[in-house]
Amino acid sequence: MITTECLEEKARQIRKNVLEMVYRAKTGHTGSSLSNTDILTTLYYSIMNVDPKNPELENRDRFILSKGHAVESYYAILGDKGFFPKEELETFSQFGSRLIGHPNNKVPGVEMNTGALGHGLSISVGMALAGKKDQKSYRVFTLMGDGEQAEGSIWEAAMAAAHYQLDNLVGIIDRNKLQISGTTDFVMGLEPLEEKWKAFGWDVVSVDGHDIEKMRQIFEELPITKGKPILVMCYTTKGKGISYMENVPHWHHGVPTAEEYKQALCELTNIEGCNHE
Template sequence: MDKIEFLTEKAAQIRRDLLKMIVNAGTGHTAGSLSNTDIMTVLFYEVMDIKVDDPDWDDRDRFILSKGHSVESYYTILADKGYFDKEELNTFCQYKSRLIGHPNNKVPGVEMNTGALGHGLAIAAGMAKAAKMSKKNYKVYTLMGDGELAEGSVWEAALAASHFKLDNLVGIIDRNNLQITDNTEKVMGLEPLAEKWKSFGWEIIEVDGHNYQELINAFTKSSEIKGRPTLILANTIKGKGVSFMENKAEWHHGLPSEEELAQALEELSSKGEVI
C-alpha cells in the first residue's frame, strides 16, 4: 500500500469512527471535524515527530487544535494512534469522562485545553518562541477555523510570530467557508485572506485541504522556510465525505439520526476500508 492509499483509507476510518462516537454521545460538532480530518490525518500519520509511548518527550513536535470544538477527529486519531484505548471513545461527553467536548490536556497527546476561539495561535507562538530560546528543533503546528479569524487575538499573535521570525511555527486554516450561522463572508468577511496573512509577514501556501499530496508538499515546504512563520491555507468542504452534510451550516453541530449514520457509514466505506 502506498502512502496516499494509506492516508485515504485511514481518513475514511477516522471519519466513520468519529461519527459513531458523536451518535453514541448524542452531541458533537460534526461537520467541522469532517472538514479537518484529512489535514489532521496527514499531520499525525505522516508529518509530526512524536512518540506515542512517550507523549511528553521533550523534543516532540507540538500540535494545538485552536478550533477546539472540532475535537472529535482529534480524539479519534489519538485513540487510533494508541495514546489511549479506543474503547474510551464510547465515553465521549459522558459524565466524568476526560473526553469532554473540547481538547483536554488530561488526555495523552493533547498539549493544551482549547475551545475559546482565537487562543491557539498565541499559545503555539509562545511554544515556538520557547523552542528558539531553548535551542530546540521541534515544530509547532496549530489548526484554526476560518470563522475563528474574526477574533482580534489571532492577528496579534500573527504579528508577534512574524516579529520574532518563528520559522518553526506552522499555522493551518481549515478554510471551509462556513461557521455556525452562515457563510464566513456574510458573517465577517475575510477575503483577501492570503494577502492579509502575507502582509503580516507570513509565508503563504494555499492547498486543497483534502488532497494528501498537496498537504504533504506544503508541510515539507514549511520546513524549508527560514526567517518567518508559515500559514497553510487549506481549502476544505465542511462535512467532507458525507454527501448530505457537505457545505451545509446546519451540520456545524448537527446530530445524525441512526438512519443518517448508516447512510454516512456506507458512503465512507466506499472511500476506504478499515485498516
C-alpha cells in the same frame, strides 16, 4: 514511508470513528471534524514527530487545535495512534469521561485545553518562541478555523510570530467558509485572507485540504523562508465525506438521526446503492 493510499484509507476510518462518536454521544461538531480530518491525518501519520509511548518527549512536535470544537477527529486519531486505549472513544462526551467536547490536556497527546476561539495561535507562538530560546528543533503546528479569523487575538499573535521570526511555527486554516451561524462572508468578511497573512509577514501556501498527497509535499518542504512563520491555507468542505452534510451549515454541530447515521456509514464504507433520499 506510509503511502498516500494508506493515508486516504486512514482518513476514511477516522471519519467513521467521528460519526460513531457523535451518534453515540448525541452531541458533537460533526461537519467541523469531517472537514479537518484529512489535515490531521496528514500531520499525525506522516509529518509530526510524536511518540504515543512517550507523550512528553522533550523534542516532540507540538500541535494545538485552536478550533477546539472540532475535537472528534482529533480524539479519534490520538486513540488510533495509541495515546490512550481506542475503546475510550466510546465514552466521548459522557459523564465522567475525560474525552469532553473540547481538547482536554488530561488526555495524553493533548498539549493544551482549547475551545475559546482565537487563543490557539497565541499559545503556539509562546511554544515556538520557547523552542527557539531553548535551541530545540521541535515545530509547533496550530489548526485554526476560518470563523475565528475575525478574532483580534489571531492578528496580535500573527504579528508577534513574524516579529520573533518563528520559522518553527506552522499555522493552518481550515477554510471551509462556514461557521455556526452561516457563511464566513455573511458573518464577517475575511477576504483577501491570504494577502492579509502575507502583509503580517508570513509565508503563505494554499492547498486543497482534502488532497493528502499535496498537503504532505507542502509540510515536508517547510520552512519556506528562514526566519518567517508559515501559514498553510487549506481549502476544505464542511461535512466532507458524507453527501448530505457537505456544505450545509446545520452540520456544524448536527447529530444524525438513526436513518442518517445508517446512510452515512453506508457512504463511508463504500457500499454500492447509497443514494440518500
